[in-house]
Amino acid sequence: MKFSLAAFAAAIASVTAANITVIEPWGQSTWNAGGSGLVHWSAVNGAGQTCEIHLLTGQATNATVVANLTANGHTVPCDYTKATFLPLPNYPSGQYFVRIGPVGSLPEQYGYSNYFNYVGTGSA
Structure with a gap:
């Protein structure tokens, strides 16, 4: 478990390069199938x-993308937050996590x- 937390911390460090900080969901959040899930973020230079x-x-370090929540043309402006x-x-x-970034970004972005x-x- 310590290794995965260290790896996750390294992924979190990439947030600075991405200029996007995820605020929610976070550790105490729970999403239920059939319910709704809120993603809240702040973005620097997200306009346009x-x-x-x-x-x-x-x-x-070896995550599986379960779903593109913004598939089928449902992308969101980065500055919506x-x-x-x-x-x-x-x-x-x-245990799941989300990532957000400009369309076509590299994982570290x-x-x-x-x-x-x-x-x-x-x-599964």
Whole structure:
């Protein structure tokens, strides 16, 4: 567990390069399948850029993108700073995190949340 936390801290350090800081969801947040999920962020120099938001699981250094929450043309302006997704899909319960960044960014250009709880009954 210490290794994954250290790796996650390294990913968090990339937030500075991304100029995006994820405020929510964070460690105490819980998303429930069928409910809504709020992503709240602050963006420096986000005006005129379009952002995408991904849901991920696994270790920060080898994470799996579970979903592009902004797929099918539902990207958001980076300077909006909030987006609510509903209904949330039925993924397996576990620890997840989100990342947000300008469309087509490299992983180190995204802002990352901390792990948060996702409650669902889906299968992997």
